[in-house]
Amino acid sequence: MSLEQLDAFVTLARSRPELAERLAEPLELEAFLSLAAAEGFDLQAEDVIAAQQRQEEQLSDSELQHQAGLEARRLRHFVYG
Numbered sequence: 001m002s003l004e005q006l007d008a009f010v011t012l013a014r015s016r017p018e019l020a021e022r023l024a025e026p027l028e029l030e031a032f033l034s035l036a037a038a039e040g041f042d043l044q045a046e047d048v049i050a051a052q053q054r055q056e057e058q059l060s061d062s063e064l065q066h067q068a069g070l071e072a073r074r075l076r077h078f079v080y081g
Contacts, residue, residue: 001052002047003028003047005041006036006043009039009043018066023035032048
C-alpha cells in the first residue's frame with residue numbers, strides 16, 4: 001500500500017509488547033507481511049524495500065560503510081568455501 005501503512009504498523013508494534021517481541025526476531029519478508037496482514041495492514045514487498053531505502057538515505061557515509069561491512073561478514077559466513 002504505502003510507507004504510511006508500514007509506519008502505522010511499526011507504531012502499533014511498538015505499543016504492543018507481544019507484537020514487538022515477534023518483530024525483534026529476524027523474519028523472512030513473507031512472514032513479516034503475513035504478520036502485518038494479520039493485524040489488518042495490507043503491505044507489499046515494495047513498501048518494505050522503500051522503507052529500507054528511506055532509512056539508508058538518512059545514514060552518513062561512515063554508517064553506510066559500517067553497515068556494508070556487517071553485511072559482508074554475514075555473507076562470508078553464509079557462503080561455503
